[in-house]
Amino acid sequence: MSRVAGVTHMVGTDGGLIRFGPDRSLRLDSGAHLAGLEIAYRTYGQLNADRSNAVLICHALTGDQHVASPHPVTGKPGWWPRVVGPGKAIDPDRHFIVCSNVVGGCMGSTGPSSTDPLTGQPYGLAFPVITIADMVRAQAMLIDALGIDTLFAVVGGSMGGMQVLQWAADYPERLFSAVCIAAAARHSAQNIAFHEVGRQAIMADPDWRGGDYAQLGVRPEKGLAVARMSAHITYLSEAALQRKFGRELQRDGLSWGFDADFQVESYLRHQGAAFVDRFDANSYLYITRAMDNFDLAAAHGGSLARAFTRARDVRFCVLSFTSDWLYPTSESRSIVRALNAAAARASFVEIESDKGHDAFLLDEPVMIGALTGFLDAAGQARGLT
């Protein structure tokens, strides 16, 4: 444990928990301040001598800091094995990789399940509403504390991509390059609608108890599982679902009841059940709300291009997938249009895939190739070996 200017580090060589003192509270977009902020993070690789090789990876809605190492609860390998690892596009042998749990999350960073210093109880709904910009502000505090001035790259998919865009808007001078995958600069009505179904499922669970379930020793597992099930459908394409399950049955013949007769039902139930073991229902409410409130153009006088006016020296790579109907290519194109209008260095590839939104997590050779080529060329320009 070390103590530097109001910051308490509990770190191993590969990350840990950082706690900011009362003088370093996190200013939130809502006007509130979050005192005693804690950020849980992981690092991989070494920061080089001139501190020029740091890559920040921003995780998606239900992701976490364990991007390239086993998840402590599930024991599953890191969530982005095809992109992060030795010999991969983001490589601990060349890059100093940082990934932190977002503020509002439930994997160690301050969130609604953390203890409210005012009451000594879990925050629950007393936790302030947070935004994508708040998440990014907290990441910037972490990066400061790690002694990093400029990031070689900030990289993320889905909600992680939203954070990448927010970084480009708020801290462009601290970025050399930015990779935004399968994301959008704002949430559409359809995006908000699906999230609202999830939130209502959680709140309709009697065990949610107005958000105070933790104090009462219960968990709204049914509601959270339904939220996950409905969201999971939006991560897959119709074609992928059909290919994977079709109308295949779990057993021979129908049950003539409401068991999970179809394989797709069983799959979704499994997804829901596995999710509640590793995720907090209130965090789900807060993070989906942060995504719904995200509208980068609105925060810049209605002009997305204006959000990027200071980012013209940043190298951007924007990627989308043909079958992603959650954040379709048209959303990425409007990001690219705004980047062009701001005269930023924008590159864009639409990748042919039938795997839907989740394609960014999967083995998509064209995505891997584009990402590797982009980061390698940026690394050369940055003088990384």
Added chain:
Amino acid sequence: MNAFEAAQAREDFHEILRLVRPGARVLDIGCGEGALLELLAREKGIDGRGLEISPLGVSACLSRGLAVVQGDADRDLADFPTRAFDYAILSQTLQAVREPRVVLNELLRIADRAIVSLPNFGYWKVRLSLLATGRMPMTGSLPEPWYSTPNIHLCTLRDFTELCADLGVRVEASSALSDGKPARPMESARWIENWRAEQAIFLLSRPGSGERTAPPASYDRAAPKDDLFAR
């Protein structure tokens, strides 16, 4: 020969290299794997961007450190702001777009000058081929049979210069390319050129908008109009 040497060997690229001012902002439409952009960056220190329809082409460009957007000349030029570039290059593509008039106007909206190259359907070998065989001509610069060629709007030099006049586009310079020989300056309106040029490269501008000689200090004037880019 590597890709860079191959690019250096192309006579049309040589001519484009000659036409582009050092340090200019250049948009290469249909930039393929980025060979021309890379050549222009190395030899002329340009600030380049590309538009390319194939994802693999864009990926190759990314590996070269080029800023390239996947898209198509017919649909996606509208995404670029007005007068953001000094040059818009459209190499051997105008005859393959759905709306050549629209694309030509777009080039001169986006950039002060357009560099357009195209095969000349009035080239004597093309005329002779049609006359002698009675079939759609296939030549060195028009190698595909009619049913699989991407060229849906072939024209002669005369057609093209008349279109430019129609659209109020000024031909600042033109040169002919034939049989892989170095480019030769020409008077594109002369009837003889319509016979002997296999391909032509044009430097185009719109009178009244291409008068500036010095490049702008920054992209500031390319900042978006709110009505265009506000959502």
